[in-house]
Amino acid sequence: MAFSAPPRNNVVVFVFFSSQNTRDLNADRKAGHRTLATLVGPKSSCYLHTLLLLFPYVVTGLLASWTSLYFCIPVITIPFALNLSVACFEGEHSTLPHNIAMLDSAFGILFVISVFLK
Numbered sequence: 001m002a003f004s005a006p007p008r009n010n011v012v013v014f015v016f017f018s019s020q021n022t023r024d025l026n027a028d029r030k031a032g033h034r035t036l037a038t039l040v041g042p043k044s045s046c047y048l049h050t051l052l053l054l055f056p057y058v059v060t061g062l063l064a065s066w067t068s069l070y071f072c073i074p075v076i077t078i079p080f081a082l083n084l085s086v087a088c089f090e091g092e093h094s095t096l097p098h099n100i101a102m103l104d105s106a107f108g109i110l111f112v113i114s115v116f117l118k
Contacts, residue, residue: 023093050085070117074110
């Protein structure tokens with residue numbers, strides 16, 4: 001269980017920065033910056049963003065199946081994650097980093113609660 005927290009945090013940080021890069025895609029292209037979003041393009045960047053956004057739920061599901069069903073508690077935030085994924089594809093990038101930070105806070109609090117309940 002202790003091994004699942006650092007990779008999850010790394011993924012969440014990468015998702016946060018990926019959303020900022022996707023938001024600033026046009027400005028970065030004009031300035032000549034080479035970010036992952038500028039290299040792969042807006043649509044592929046949204047696919048990567050979705051993959052990384054949903055990855056912690058896979059890890060949490062595996063953790064729940066191996067240890068305790070209490071680890072399913074953070075999964076109640078998945079509708080918010082799916083809405084953020086849809087927002088990325090619809091081009092609503094301005095509020096994406098803020099909403100990802102809120103999602104991460106809710107997921108983290110629920111994850112800590114599930115650890116204490118276990």
